[in-house]
Amino acid sequence: MMIANICRPQHSPWDQPMDRCFQIFPCLADPGRRSSLCLKLALVTIHVVYAGVLFLFDGDLIEKTKKEPWYTILYLSLFVLTLIQYFATALSSPGYVRDAMMAVNERNVVYRKEPEASNQPASSRNGSFVVSMEGNQMGRNGSGSNATSWSKLVADLYPIGSTIRTWTCTYCNVEQPPRAKHCHDCDKCVLQFDHHCVWLGNCIGQGNHCQFWWYLCEETALCLWTGVLYITYLTAHITRVWWKDAITILLLITLSICLIFLLLLLLFHSYLILTNQTTYELVRRRRIPYLRSIPERVHPFSKGVCRNLYNFCCARNSFYSLEALPISQEIEEKSRPYTCSDVMTCRCC
Structure with missing residues (x-):
């Protein structure tokens, strides 16, 4: 009997409450979603703590708010806008390959039922989304019909002679256009995959890269403004209450590190965009x-x-853009060094 009790798995007192929680909120049963939710709550908490300490400690800011409410209203508006942009980016779609593939397949079904003339032979519509193919690879493999299968679309984006194995995902078995990659965290292939953001709990790709950049902009501006308010408070109230000064200095150091990281990340992604x-x-x-x-x-x-x-x-809000690989002539043209005449003719633009 004792041996049976020893071998019996031990149950934590948290098991029963957690099971009930999972029944009420099934999404929390996934460890990945739980981790993402915890990170979101942590980020919101950090924002609230920084703003709360500022208004709690700085009496001069409260007096200034009474005299000039617009200043505080602007700061709080940026605070709320940053959090809204954060959640909007976290919940946005990065542009999955399967969604684009379904758009093409649905377009083909409609075309078979009701043929219609089109000036874009390699495009497809799915509701408000359009799948379009860019580059001068059109017709490389002889595509010339309105109803273009996904396999044909993807094949036209690669050089002649490429095999289907070179662009088929080994995990989800979909044919990837150039610049797409399988995300192991999301377990999906993403168009123009940039990275998987742990803090957002979401991939950054063609569909939400612009939103991500705007979030970085707003977060950087908010951190900079908050840092200025903290420095103003310390300048006016230093050495009055030591524990308040210690908390403020510690928060300011952490904020400075975050600000440097955000500035570098914003500059890096701006370079990627350009x-x-x-x-x-x-x-x-x-x-x-x-x-x-x-x-x-x-x-x-x-x-x-x-x-x-x-x-x-401007051009990525209503369609998935599939970019073809450049041909050798284009590569040679882009490899050519810039000259004074190139600058005058705005070749870089």
Whole structure:
């Protein structure tokens, strides 16, 4: 009997409450979702603590709010807007390959039922989303019909001679267009995969990279403004109450570290946007088969600074863009050094 009790698995007193919690909230049964939710709660708590300590300690800020309420209203508006942008980015779709593939397949079904003329032979519509193919690879493999299968679309984006094995995902078995990658955290293939953000609990890809950049902008501005308010408080009230000074200095040091990290991250992603790159392509360039033979300083998908900015900010809200790999002539053109005439003719734009 004693041996049976020893071998019997021990139950934690938390098991029964946790089981009830999982029954009420089934999504919490997934450890990954629990971790993501905890990180979101931690980030919101950090924001509330920084703002709360500021208004709790700084009596001058309260007096200034009474005299000039617009200043505090602007700060709190940025505070709320940053949190809204955070959750909007965390809940947004990065642009999954399966969604684009389903859009193409649904378009093909509609085309078979009701043929219609189109000037874009390699495009597909799914509700408000459009799947379009960019680059001069059109017709490389002879595509010329309105109803274009996903396999044909993807094949037209790669050089002639590439086999289907080179672009088929070994995990979810979908045919990946260039720049797509399988995310092991989300267990899905993402279009123009940039990275998986742990703090957001979401992938950053073609569908939400712009939202992510705006979140970085707002978070950086909020941290900078909060840091200025903390420094103003310390300058006016230093050496009055030692424990308040200690807490404020500790929070300010942590805030400064976060601000430096955010500034570097914002500058890094701004550079990626201007050159039409992703973090994955920049860091793992030598591991991506179709980028190995391209010189390091050449950005194969860049269309010029102005066009890159336009595509990033304005042209990615209503369609999935599938970019073809550049041909050798384009690579040679982009490898050519800039001259004074190039600068005058705005070649970089």
